Amino acid sequence: MSRRVIYKFRLYVAGDALNSAQALANLGLLCREYLPDRHEIEVIDVFKEPKRALADAIFMTPALVKLVPSPVRIIVGTLSQTQPLLQALGLAAPSS
Template sequence: MKQSVRFVFQLFVADHATNSVQALANLRAICKAHLPQMHEIEVVDVFAQPNRALSEKIFMTPTLLVLQPGPTRRLVGNLSETTTVLRTLGLESPE
């Protein structure tokens, strides 16, 4: 993968709910292992910013939006299925 590729994520969470905390930890671990120095993570708490969640049509948490590289993709859940996350990001070829 070219070093010029930058991954931009928005992770919509519900305060400190267990699944939200796990999703952030899993995303950070994936980025550390597979995208060092090549990612940006914005965490959006739907309780603190409900209008933002509604404008992005986020109705479940945690939800990860992959904004870059495009097209925008979404993953719902705690991101514990690393293989699925990597495939969605295009970092692992489908079997």
């Protein structure tokens, strides 16, 4: 996997719920640490765009979708447990 790939994330949040706020903060930290300058984050508030959540079949919030690079992965939760999260994102190797 090329190191220069730009990661595209989509984060579904439920308004300013605590979980969602945490997820947003954790994702920010993670990107700054592992993917500086090669990430794009789209935040979707399901309260504001409920139909979008329905269409994308997102039922648990917060949920992070990694769109690029493939494969597409969905990670549910506050994104607080870093190690499994990094593995899921394919970023585990550099951390070890």
